[in-house]
Amino acid sequence: METKRSYGQYCGLARALDIVSSRWSLLIVRELLIGPARYGQLQAGLPRISTNLLAERLRELEEAGVVQRQLDTHTNGVAYALTPWGSELRGAIAALVNWSRPLMVSGPKGDSFQPHWLVVAVESLLLGRRFEEPAVAGLEVDGAVLTVKVDEMGSRVVLNESQKPESVFRAEARVILGLAAGMLTIDQAISMGELRGQKRDLAAIFSAR
Template sequence: MKRRRRIYGQYCGLAGALDLVGERWTLLIVRELLVGPCRYNQLQSNLPGIGTNLLAERLRFLTEAGLVRQRGREGSKVRLYELTEQGEGLREPVLALARWGLGTLHAPRAEDVVRPRWGALAVEAMVDPGAVERDERYEFRIDGEVFHVEIEGGRVAVRDGKAAAEPALVVTTDPVTFVEIGAGRLDPLEATLTRRLSMEGDDGAVLRCSRLLGLLP
């Protein structure tokens, strides 16, 4: 029997949005798809704690609501879930929530899960476009996941899954250290001295990247 979804019944933009994405796990599914298209088993792996039936139900609803679609080669059993144009419209709200949420984080618990692939979205949330100083690229390596920030023509873009061409700075760290730095719980210098973080590049690039990500005044 199909479960009846509860709605707020309020003629309000926020209530309307929550009717679509306010249920538990929904925005975390959207977070995964904002990083890039995923197979069903990838979503389940990156969302530990969600039951397979609940994941299927959430994906079915998001598809019916026009926020998610499936794609794949004809005749192939491998299907990818991806955001539609309407679903992509959630990028800025989700980034704003992630940016706000960084300030609420305390020390990670032993049972807390963190995935390297979340790094690209975290960097996108941290970027201050007003802090752009010059066109260049910064590469991030987080436990085998690679992405980079590209500044071109004064515009900032985060490229997931791609190494940077001639990066001015290469940052290597682990997911927990990365989140703690973004949350302001760990100073990048301390992380470097304790070898939790390494940065390859000149001092100017380090300073420019740090200002871009709001890590320096």
């Protein structure tokens, strides 16, 4: 078992890193920002993590007060969820996602990818934008559809809603990320994918600044 070490500094950043800087910890938080998940779901969403290491990281995050267990009402089993304090990591993760934009331009390059990861990524890239009118559009990647909803309160991204939006843009992940990050214009993105529906729905979301 890996021994957890501390930076030993009376500094907010150092103490935060004592909790979340271990490998996989923030990726576990990413998964739980989407919603509560069972152990098997977490393992499926974190390719290459060993079952022992996942158990260890969950234990550390539980002990730190970032993660809690709750009843999964669908199976009556155990699910993991962020505590209210753990949910406050959303802003830190959004900042890291925005900081990573230059790293994402080249595409996956053989890295694994799962469409649900875009829920946190797109929400993070849209954070802080001012939307002039309510709008809804779908983003289809590898068969999954993310529904993006915006209004004066901000943005929300939901995976695989039962009712698909009228306007759906299908493209590769790198195109979706480029559009959300503002590195591609609406027209550039559409030329690299397929739009079913109205261009104005995409523009209302991704042209906002």
